[in-house]
Amino acid sequence: MLEFQSPELLRMPLQVHTVDAMDPWEDLTELGYHLTELPVEPHLGKMVLYAVVLKCLDPVLTIACALACQDPFVLPTLVSQKRAAVLCRKRFAAGTFSDHMALLRAFQVVFHFRAY
Template identity: 50%
Template sequence: MSTERGAANQGFASTSSVNYGSTIEYQVPQLRRMPLQELCLQTKLLTPSLVSEFLSKAPQPPTAHAVKSAVQMLKTIDAMNQNEDLTALGFHLADLPVEPHLGKMVLCAVVLKCLDPILTIACTLGYRDLFVLPVQGSQKRAALQCCKHYSSNTFSDQMTMLRIFQAWQKARNDGLERSFCEKNFLYNATMDMILGMRTQLLRQLRATGFVRAHGESDVRGVNINSENWAVVKAALVAGMYANLLHINPETNLPSSNKEKKVNFHPTSTLNQSQNKEVCR
Protein backbone atom coordinates (compact mmCIF):
# COMPACT_ATOMS: atom_id res chain seq x y z
CA MET A 1 0.00 0.00 0.00
CA SER A 2 1.40 3.39 -0.92
CA THR A 3 1.97 6.09 1.70
CA GLU A 4 -0.65 8.31 0.09
CA ARG A 5 -3.38 5.64 0.18
CA GLY A 6 -2.37 4.52 3.64
CA ALA A 7 -2.62 8.10 4.86
CA ALA A 8 -6.16 8.34 3.52
CA ASN A 9 -7.13 5.20 5.41
CA GLN A 10 -5.78 6.72 8.61
CA GLY A 11 -8.26 9.58 8.52
CA PHE A 12 -7.00 12.03 5.89
CA ALA A 13 -9.36 13.63 3.41
CA SER A 14 -9.89 11.46 0.35
CA THR A 15 -11.74 11.89 -2.90
CA SER A 16 -15.41 11.02 -2.46
CA SER A 17 -17.97 10.04 -5.07
CA VAL A 18 -19.49 12.90 -7.02
CA ASN A 19 -23.22 13.37 -7.31
CA TYR A 20 -23.96 13.17 -11.03
CA GLY A 21 -26.88 15.58 -10.77
CA SER A 22 -24.66 18.29 -9.28
CA THR A 23 -22.12 18.23 -12.11
CA ILE A 24 -22.18 20.75 -14.95
CA GLU A 25 -22.86 19.55 -18.49
CA TYR A 26 -19.62 20.98 -19.88
CA GLN A 27 -16.38 21.90 -18.16
CA VAL A 28 -15.61 25.60 -17.79
CA PRO A 29 -13.13 26.56 -20.55
CA GLN A 30 -9.54 26.72 -19.35
CA LEU A 31 -9.22 30.36 -20.42
CA ARG A 32 -11.93 31.20 -17.88
CA ARG A 33 -10.38 29.37 -14.91
CA MET A 34 -6.59 29.71 -15.25
CA PRO A 35 -4.27 32.56 -14.18
CA LEU A 36 -3.80 34.81 -17.17
CA GLN A 37 -0.51 36.61 -16.50
CA GLU A 38 1.64 33.99 -18.20
CA LEU A 39 -0.81 33.72 -21.12
CA CYS A 40 -0.74 37.50 -21.58
CA LEU A 41 3.07 37.44 -21.77
CA GLN A 42 2.98 34.70 -24.40
CA THR A 43 0.31 36.63 -26.30
CA LYS A 44 2.60 39.65 -26.63
CA LEU A 45 5.26 37.41 -28.16
CA LEU A 46 2.77 36.54 -30.92
CA THR A 47 1.09 39.84 -31.70
CA PRO A 48 1.69 43.60 -31.35
CA SER A 49 -2.03 44.21 -30.74
CA LEU A 50 -3.57 44.73 -27.32
CA VAL A 51 -3.91 41.57 -25.27
CA SER A 52 -7.64 42.05 -24.75
CA GLU A 53 -8.24 42.38 -28.51
CA PHE A 54 -6.29 39.21 -29.28
CA LEU A 55 -7.88 37.06 -26.57
CA SER A 56 -11.39 38.31 -27.38
CA LYS A 57 -11.17 36.32 -30.64
CA ALA A 58 -11.05 33.02 -28.75
CA PRO A 59 -14.24 30.87 -29.08
CA GLN A 60 -14.89 31.30 -25.33
CA PRO A 61 -12.64 34.19 -24.25
CA PRO A 62 -11.77 35.09 -20.66
CA THR A 63 -13.68 37.94 -19.10
CA ALA A 64 -12.54 41.46 -19.83
CA HIS A 65 -12.05 42.08 -16.11
CA ALA A 66 -9.73 39.07 -15.77
CA VAL A 67 -7.62 40.19 -18.74
CA LYS A 68 -7.43 43.75 -17.46
CA SER A 69 -6.32 42.57 -14.00
CA ALA A 70 -3.65 40.31 -15.49
CA VAL A 71 -2.27 43.05 -17.72
CA GLN A 72 -2.25 45.50 -14.81
CA MET A 73 -0.28 43.02 -12.70
CA LEU A 74 2.28 42.63 -15.49
CA LYS A 75 2.64 46.41 -15.62
CA THR A 76 3.02 46.52 -11.84
CA ILE A 77 5.94 44.08 -11.90
CA ASP A 78 7.51 45.94 -14.89
CA ALA A 79 7.01 43.09 -17.35
CA MET A 80 4.99 45.47 -19.58
CA ASN A 81 5.12 49.19 -20.10
CA GLN A 82 2.04 51.42 -20.18
CA ASN A 83 1.56 50.70 -23.90
CA GLU A 84 1.42 46.94 -23.19
CA ASP A 85 4.76 46.33 -24.86
CA LEU A 86 7.04 43.77 -23.25
CA THR A 87 9.99 45.18 -21.37
CA ALA A 88 13.39 43.48 -21.28
CA LEU A 89 12.27 41.86 -18.02
CA GLY A 90 9.04 40.73 -19.67
CA PHE A 91 10.94 38.90 -22.43
CA HIS A 92 13.04 37.07 -19.82
CA LEU A 93 9.96 36.16 -17.76
CA ALA A 94 8.28 34.72 -20.86
CA ASP A 95 11.14 32.21 -21.08
CA LEU A 96 10.62 30.84 -17.57
CA PRO A 97 8.16 27.98 -16.85
CA VAL A 98 6.56 29.71 -13.82
CA GLU A 99 4.08 32.50 -13.25
CA PRO A 100 5.62 35.94 -14.03
CA HIS A 101 5.74 37.21 -10.45
CA LEU A 102 7.49 34.00 -9.39
CA GLY A 103 9.86 34.35 -12.32
CA LYS A 104 10.76 37.86 -11.23
CA MET A 105 11.45 36.50 -7.75
CA VAL A 106 13.82 33.91 -9.24
CA LEU A 107 15.67 36.44 -11.41
CA CYS A 108 16.10 38.76 -8.43
CA ALA A 109 17.45 35.80 -6.47
CA VAL A 110 20.12 35.35 -9.15
CA VAL A 111 21.12 39.01 -8.77
CA LEU A 112 21.03 38.80 -4.95
CA LYS A 113 22.90 35.45 -5.05
CA CYS A 114 20.37 33.43 -3.05
CA LEU A 115 19.00 31.24 -5.83
CA ASP A 116 18.68 27.81 -4.21
CA PRO A 117 16.09 28.64 -1.51
CA ILE A 118 14.10 30.84 -3.89
CA LEU A 119 13.94 28.03 -6.47
CA THR A 120 12.28 25.83 -3.86
CA ILE A 121 9.90 28.52 -2.64
CA ALA A 122 8.90 29.60 -6.17
CA CYS A 123 8.20 26.03 -7.29
CA THR A 124 6.20 25.31 -4.13
CA LEU A 125 4.10 28.45 -4.56
CA GLY A 126 3.62 27.63 -8.23
CA TYR A 127 2.36 24.08 -7.69
CA ARG A 128 0.21 23.22 -4.66
CA ASP A 129 0.10 23.06 -0.88
CA LEU A 130 2.62 20.62 0.55
CA PHE A 131 0.41 19.24 3.30
CA VAL A 132 -2.29 16.59 3.24
CA LEU A 133 -5.49 17.91 4.84
CA PRO A 134 -6.36 15.85 7.95
CA VAL A 135 -10.03 15.40 8.84
CA GLN A 136 -9.65 14.34 12.47
CA GLY A 137 -9.11 16.98 15.14
CA SER A 138 -6.09 15.32 16.72
CA GLN A 139 -4.41 14.99 13.33
CA LYS A 140 -5.15 18.62 12.48
CA ARG A 141 -3.38 19.65 15.67
CA ALA A 142 -0.47 17.36 14.81
CA ALA A 143 -0.22 18.88 11.32
CA LEU A 144 -0.14 22.39 12.77
CA GLN A 145 2.58 21.27 15.14
CA CYS A 146 4.61 20.16 12.11
CA CYS A 147 4.21 23.63 10.61
CA LYS A 148 5.23 25.21 13.89
CA HIS A 149 8.29 22.96 14.16
CA TYR A 150 9.59 23.78 10.70
CA SER A 151 8.76 27.48 10.89
CA SER A 152 11.13 27.64 13.89
CA ASN A 153 9.63 30.93 15.11
CA THR A 154 10.33 32.72 11.82
CA PHE A 155 6.56 33.29 11.36
CA SER A 156 7.06 32.65 7.65
CA ASP A 157 5.13 30.15 5.53
CA GLN A 158 7.88 30.40 2.92
CA MET A 159 10.56 29.45 5.44
CA THR A 160 8.35 26.55 6.54
CA MET A 161 8.08 25.30 2.96
CA LEU A 162 11.81 25.62 2.45
CA ARG A 163 12.79 23.76 5.61
CA ILE A 164 10.29 20.97 4.98
CA PHE A 165 11.63 20.48 1.47
CA GLN A 166 15.22 20.47 2.68
CA ALA A 167 14.35 17.90 5.37
CA TRP A 168 12.55 15.78 2.75
CA GLN A 169 15.62 15.91 0.48
CA LYS A 170 17.77 14.63 3.33
CA ALA A 171 15.28 11.83 4.03
CA ARG A 172 15.21 11.02 0.31
CA ASN A 173 18.99 10.69 0.22
CA ASP A 174 18.69 8.21 3.09
CA GLY A 175 15.85 6.31 1.37
CA LEU A 176 13.35 7.36 4.04
CA GLU A 177 11.21 9.84 2.10
CA ARG A 178 7.95 7.88 2.34
CA SER A 179 8.08 7.45 6.10
CA PHE A 180 9.07 11.13 6.38
CA CYS A 181 6.00 12.16 4.38
CA GLU A 182 3.67 9.95 6.42
CA LYS A 183 5.03 11.37 9.66
CA ASN A 184 4.76 14.98 8.51
CA PHE A 185 1.41 14.87 6.66
CA LEU A 186 2.93 15.28 3.18
CA TYR A 187 2.37 13.72 -0.23
CA ASN A 188 5.59 12.21 -1.57
CA ALA A 189 4.33 12.71 -5.14
CA THR A 190 3.99 16.44 -4.47
CA MET A 191 7.55 16.65 -3.20
CA ASP A 192 8.82 14.74 -6.24
CA MET A 193 6.96 17.14 -8.53
CA ILE A 194 8.50 20.19 -6.85
CA LEU A 195 11.95 18.63 -7.19
CA GLY A 196 11.31 18.12 -10.90
CA MET A 197 10.10 21.71 -11.30
CA ARG A 198 13.25 22.98 -9.57
CA THR A 199 15.41 20.99 -11.97
CA GLN A 200 13.52 22.27 -15.01
CA LEU A 201 13.69 25.89 -13.84
CA LEU A 202 17.42 25.69 -13.09
CA ARG A 203 17.99 24.12 -16.51
CA GLN A 204 16.18 27.03 -18.16
CA LEU A 205 18.23 29.58 -16.21
CA ARG A 206 21.36 27.88 -17.50
CA ALA A 207 20.03 27.82 -21.06
CA THR A 208 19.36 31.57 -20.97
CA GLY A 209 22.73 32.39 -19.41
CA PHE A 210 21.60 33.55 -15.97
CA VAL A 211 23.46 30.64 -14.38
CA ARG A 212 26.73 29.65 -16.01
CA ALA A 213 28.86 26.55 -15.88
CA HIS A 214 31.97 28.41 -14.75
CA GLY A 215 32.96 31.77 -13.32
CA GLU A 216 31.27 34.33 -11.11
CA SER A 217 27.70 33.32 -12.04
CA ASP A 218 28.06 29.57 -11.62
CA VAL A 219 25.84 27.65 -9.19
CA ARG A 220 28.10 28.40 -6.24
CA GLY A 221 28.37 32.07 -7.20
CA VAL A 222 24.60 32.60 -7.31
CA ASN A 223 24.19 30.98 -3.87
CA ILE A 224 26.66 32.99 -1.81
CA ASN A 225 23.78 34.53 0.20
CA SER A 226 21.50 31.49 0.30
CA GLU A 227 21.93 31.14 4.08
CA ASN A 228 21.15 34.81 4.69
CA TRP A 229 17.39 34.94 5.37
CA ALA A 230 17.31 38.75 5.15
CA VAL A 231 18.57 38.58 1.56
CA VAL A 232 16.17 35.74 0.73
CA LYS A 233 13.29 37.87 2.02
CA ALA A 234 14.41 40.71 -0.25
CA ALA A 235 14.05 38.40 -3.26
CA LEU A 236 10.63 37.30 -1.99
CA VAL A 237 9.45 40.89 -1.70
CA ALA A 238 10.73 41.67 -5.21
CA GLY A 239 8.33 39.09 -6.62
CA MET A 240 5.44 39.41 -4.17
CA TYR A 241 5.37 43.09 -3.20
CA ALA A 242 2.12 43.72 -5.05
CA ASN A 243 0.45 41.44 -2.47
CA LEU A 244 1.88 43.08 0.64
CA LEU A 245 -0.45 43.63 3.60
CA HIS A 246 -0.73 46.75 5.69
CA ILE A 247 -1.42 46.79 9.43
CA ASN A 248 -3.93 49.41 10.55
CA PRO A 249 -2.28 51.11 13.56
CA GLU A 250 -5.67 51.76 15.17
CA THR A 251 -7.29 48.34 14.78
CA ASN A 252 -4.14 46.20 14.42
CA LEU A 253 -5.90 44.40 11.55
CA PRO A 254 -4.26 43.55 8.19
CA SER A 255 -5.55 44.87 4.88
CA SER A 256 -4.34 45.12 1.29
CA ASN A 257 -4.73 47.51 -1.61
CA LYS A 258 -7.56 45.33 -2.95
CA GLU A 259 -9.24 44.14 0.24
CA LYS A 260 -10.07 46.14 3.34
CA LYS A 261 -10.23 43.04 5.50
CA VAL A 262 -7.79 40.15 5.15
CA ASN A 263 -7.69 36.88 7.11
CA PHE A 264 -4.79 34.46 7.26
CA HIS A 265 -5.36 30.94 5.96
CA PRO A 266 -6.13 28.47 8.80
CA THR A 267 -2.93 26.52 8.07
CA SER A 268 -0.69 29.60 7.95
CA THR A 269 1.93 29.95 10.68
CA LEU A 270 0.64 33.52 11.07
CA ASN A 271 -2.83 32.27 11.97
CA GLN A 272 -1.84 30.12 14.93
CA SER A 273 -2.95 31.43 18.30
CA GLN A 274 0.58 31.56 19.65
CA ASN A 275 1.49 33.96 16.83
CA LYS A 276 -1.28 36.55 17.25
CA GLU A 277 0.89 39.02 19.11
CA VAL A 278 3.49 38.85 16.34
CA CYS A 279 0.86 39.50 13.68
CA ARG A 280 -0.06 42.66 15.53
Protein backbone atom coordinates in the same frame (compact mmCIF):
# COMPACT_ATOMS: atom_id res chain seq x y z
CA MET B 1 -17.45 33.94 -31.84
CA LEU B 2 -15.94 33.83 -28.36
CA GLU B 3 -13.86 30.84 -27.42
CA PHE B 4 -13.62 29.41 -23.93
CA GLN B 5 -10.51 30.52 -22.08
CA SER B 6 -9.26 28.94 -18.92
CA PRO B 7 -9.25 31.04 -15.72
CA GLU B 8 -5.45 30.84 -15.71
CA LEU B 9 -5.24 32.54 -19.11
CA LEU B 10 -7.65 35.25 -17.99
CA ARG B 11 -5.54 35.99 -14.88
CA MET B 12 -2.25 36.14 -16.79
CA PRO B 13 -2.54 39.79 -18.00
CA LEU B 14 -3.18 40.94 -14.43
CA GLN B 15 -0.18 38.97 -13.18
CA VAL B 16 2.03 40.47 -15.88
CA HIS B 17 1.06 43.99 -14.76
CA THR B 18 1.50 43.29 -11.04
CA VAL B 19 5.09 42.07 -11.48
CA ASP B 20 6.07 45.14 -13.55
CA ALA B 21 6.61 43.13 -16.71
CA MET B 22 4.84 45.82 -18.76
CA ASP B 23 5.28 49.56 -18.88
CA PRO B 24 2.36 52.06 -18.83
CA TRP B 25 2.06 51.75 -22.64
CA GLU B 26 1.68 47.97 -22.27
CA ASP B 27 5.03 47.20 -23.86
CA LEU B 28 7.20 44.53 -22.29
CA THR B 29 9.86 45.77 -19.93
CA GLU B 30 13.27 44.14 -19.77
CA LEU B 31 11.95 42.03 -16.91
CA GLY B 32 8.96 41.09 -19.08
CA TYR B 33 11.22 39.85 -21.87
CA HIS B 34 13.08 37.62 -19.43
CA LEU B 35 9.83 36.32 -17.95
CA THR B 36 8.63 35.23 -21.39
CA GLU B 37 11.56 32.80 -21.50
CA LEU B 38 10.59 31.06 -18.26
CA PRO B 39 7.95 28.30 -18.21
CA VAL B 40 6.44 29.46 -14.91
CA GLU B 41 3.87 31.97 -13.72
CA PRO B 42 5.14 35.57 -13.82
CA HIS B 43 5.38 36.05 -10.04
CA LEU B 44 7.44 32.87 -9.68
CA GLY B 45 9.65 33.84 -12.61
CA LYS B 46 10.32 37.21 -11.02
CA MET B 47 11.30 35.46 -7.78
CA VAL B 48 13.79 33.29 -9.66
CA LEU B 49 15.29 36.17 -11.65
CA TYR B 50 15.76 38.30 -8.54
CA ALA B 51 17.32 35.32 -6.77
CA VAL B 52 19.92 35.06 -9.53
CA VAL B 53 20.80 38.74 -9.10
CA LEU B 54 20.90 38.47 -5.29
CA LYS B 55 22.89 35.21 -5.43
CA CYS B 56 20.41 33.16 -3.42
CA LEU B 57 19.06 30.98 -6.22
CA ASP B 58 19.13 27.59 -4.46
CA PRO B 59 16.64 28.29 -1.65
CA VAL B 60 14.44 30.53 -3.81
CA LEU B 61 14.28 27.95 -6.58
CA THR B 62 13.14 25.37 -4.03
CA ILE B 63 10.47 27.74 -2.71
CA ALA B 64 9.30 28.67 -6.23
CA CYS B 65 8.96 25.00 -7.16
CA ALA B 66 7.03 24.31 -3.96
CA LEU B 67 4.69 27.24 -4.67
CA ALA B 68 4.08 25.97 -8.21
CA CYS B 69 2.81 22.65 -6.83
CA GLN B 70 0.04 21.64 -4.48
CA ASP B 71 0.59 22.77 -0.88
CA PRO B 72 2.29 19.90 1.00
CA PHE B 73 0.78 21.16 4.26
CA VAL B 74 -2.78 20.06 3.52
CA LEU B 75 -4.72 19.95 6.77
CA PRO B 76 -6.39 16.66 7.69
CA THR B 77 -10.08 16.54 8.54
CA LEU B 78 -9.79 15.24 12.11
CA VAL B 79 -9.33 17.96 14.75
CA SER B 80 -6.55 16.12 16.59
CA GLN B 81 -4.64 15.61 13.34
CA LYS B 82 -5.16 19.27 12.39
CA ARG B 83 -3.46 20.39 15.59
CA ALA B 84 -0.53 18.06 14.95
CA ALA B 85 -0.22 19.31 11.35
CA VAL B 86 -0.30 22.98 12.43
CA LEU B 87 2.38 22.31 15.05
CA CYS B 88 4.52 20.53 12.48
CA ARG B 89 4.25 23.47 10.10
CA LYS B 90 5.17 25.89 12.90
CA ARG B 91 8.24 23.79 13.69
CA PHE B 92 9.34 23.97 10.06
CA ALA B 93 8.85 27.75 10.11
CA ALA B 94 11.14 27.85 13.19
CA GLY B 95 9.76 31.06 14.65
CA THR B 96 9.90 33.00 11.38
CA PHE B 97 6.11 32.98 10.83
CA SER B 98 6.96 32.42 7.16
CA ASP B 99 5.14 29.89 4.99
CA HIS B 100 8.00 30.11 2.51
CA MET B 101 10.58 29.17 5.14
CA ALA B 102 8.35 26.30 6.27
CA LEU B 103 8.26 25.00 2.68
CA LEU B 104 12.02 25.36 2.30
CA ARG B 105 12.81 23.60 5.57
CA ALA B 106 10.33 20.81 4.89
CA PHE B 107 12.01 20.18 1.53
CA GLN B 108 15.46 20.25 3.15
CA VAL B 109 14.40 17.66 5.74
CA VAL B 110 12.91 15.35 3.11
CA PHE B 111 15.96 15.77 0.86
CA HIS B 112 18.31 15.07 3.78
CA PHE B 113 16.54 11.86 4.78
CA ARG B 114 16.26 10.64 1.18
CA ALA B 115 20.06 10.77 1.01
CA TYR B 116 20.28 7.97 3.58
